[in-house]
Amino acid sequence: MVACADLDCDALGWLGLGRHEAHVMANAGGVVTDDALADLVSARRVLGVSRIVIVQHHPCALLSPGEPAGWPLDPMDRLRASLLRLVQVPLFLPAHAIRGVLGGAGGLALVGPPA
Numbered sequence: 515m516v517a518c519a520d521l522d523c524d525a526l527g528w529l530g531l532g533r534h535e536a537h538v539m540a541n542a543g544g545v546v547t548d549d550a551l552a553d554l555v556s557a558r559r560v561l562g563v564s565r566i567v568i569v570q571h572h573p574c575a576l577l578s579p580g581e582p583a584g585w586p587l588d589p590m591d592r593l594r595a596s597l598l599r600l601v602q603v604p605l606f607l608p609a610h611a612i613r614g615v616l617g618g619a620g621g622l623a624l625v626g627p628p629a
């Protein structure tokens with residue numbers, strides 16, 4: 515799981531998971547940066563991780579407008595951009611094991627991999 519490090523992003527709680535039920539990599543925004551992608555490759559190869567969930571939320575205190583640079587400003591577009599990066603890596607196929615979650619005051623939105 516890649517999740518935002520913001521305390522308001524309750525990634526494990528939203529998914530009904532306990533502390534030791536998922537490998538969690540946290541960064542600002544929960545976006546799939548180059549570093550996050552490298553960590554996911556290691557998790558796939560070393561730990562045998564077979565399912566990936568990207569957990570982001572809105573509003574996010576760790577992201578100011580335009581940050582991280584190059585990512586869409588719209589929260590759902592930003593989540594989809596992270597998912598798109600994952601499905602472009604053959605190591606992570608099949609894409610049906612990749613999901614996104616956007617949390618916030620309006621509840622949770624689940625997003626599947628891009629077609």
Ligand SMILES: [Zn+2]
Pocket residue numbers: 518519520523542543544571573574575576577
């Ligand atoms: Zn956040």
